[in-house]
Amino acid sequence: xxxxxxxxVYLPENQAQISIxxxxxxxxxxxxxxxxxxxGKLLDxxxxxxxxxxxxxxxxxxLPYADEDLLAIHKALVEKNDLEEGLVYLQLTRGAADRDxxxxxxxxxxxxxxxxxxxxxxxSTLAQRGQKIILADDLRWGRSDIKTVQLLYSSLMxxxxxxxxxxxxxxxxxxxxxxxxxxxxxxVTENNEIITRELSNDxxxxxxxxxxxxxxxxxxxxxxxRAFTIEELKSAKEAFSTSASGFVNPVVDVDGLAIGDGVxxxxxxxxxxxxxxxxxxxxx
Ligand code: PDD
Numbered sequence: 660x661x662x663x664x665x666x667x668v669y670l671p672e673n674q675a676q677i678s679i680x681x682x683x684x685x686x687x688x689x690x691x692x693x694x695x696x697x698x699g700k701l702l703d704x705x706x707x708x709x710x711x712x713x714x715x716x717x718x719x720x721x722l723p724y725a726d727e728d729l730l731a732i733h734k735a736l737v738e739k740n741d742l743e744e745g746l747v748y749l750q751l752t753r754g755a756a757d758r759d760x761x762x763x764x765x766x767x768x769x770x771x772x773x774x775x776x777x778x779x780x781x782x783s784t785l786a787q788r789g790q791k792i793i794l795a796d797d798l799r800w801g802r803s804d805i806k807t808v809q810l811l812y813s814s815l816m817x818x819x820x821x822x823x824x825x826x827x828x829x830x831x832x833x834x835x836x837x838x839x840x841x842x843x844x845x846x847v848t849e850n851n852e853i854i855t856r857e858l859s860n861d862x863x864x865x866x867x868x869x870x871x872x873x874x875x876x877x878x879x880x881x882x883x884x885r886a887f888t889i890e891e892l893k894s895a896k897e898a899f900s901t902s903a904s905g906f907v908n909p910v911v912d913v914d915g916l917a918i919g920d921g922v923x924x925x926x927x928x929x930x931x932x933x934x935x936x937x938x939x940x941x942x943x
Contacts, residue, residue, distance in 0.1 A: 662739040663774040664732050669739065672774065681770060682762065683752030687809035690714040691750040694733065695780060695903045696742050697935075700942035701733055702903070706866040711751070714806045720753055723768050730943075736775050745777040746904055750808060780906065786931065789911030789923045790826040790900070794889060795819070797830035797837045797861075804860045813840040827900070829913075835886040837861050842902035843868040846887050846895035847926045854891070857884040867901040867934070874933045880926070897924030907931035
């Protein structure tokens, strides 16, 4: 049984409790981060905490923890759960109050929950065989740059993708891809240019995205940050997604149509290896 962390206390997962009045539960009034663990070490930790603080600022929430405290909790959970490979999930909610749309009178501190998930991230079947994706309209709210737990639409669409025999869904707005259900989206053109949507309120500012783009530039690969169309995706040489849980994950099929040769491409594979080398080097 896992040891989890809830509001200052480490305890077995079946003893962890939060209030039924928690606004994360009632209003999805909560933000989160997911940090990968490889070899018992955290990947891109500072960047995840910087984004957490940005998400909270955007929602007028204050973080009552220093980065060192959050790092200590992450590390303690990794240790207590003997986590070699997997994820640490962190959620901060505005806290508990009698149900009211207006939270301006709230005085309590945010609630915090962390738990680990052991998962094989390196030897992932999806990375080896490549993902099949389907496309769906992006009907999420207009602030997808804030990492809130308001994930119902993405969750519904991902489930629909699975039921249709695919692995994931990429979302589209005005004929252009925004991002995946829980990852950023890329194509590689015939000229080996890597194209991914520019940062805006329409997408999550992925930590893996930022690290992968840096690595791509270090390897003299050409990166263009702009939205790409469904047609561009379908005629791309390669496509892939990035996230803390999938790293760089090739896409080989879109709506039943093979991308490139229908197998993971060279650029995606090179980037996956280069990203993993760099993030293992800087893991803490
Ligand atoms: N998801 N876009 C969305 C909508 C996401 O939910 C995620 C991450 C990303 C990639 O961000 P990052 O590289 O920082 O992980 C992009 C996490 C993994 C999740 O919800 O489980």
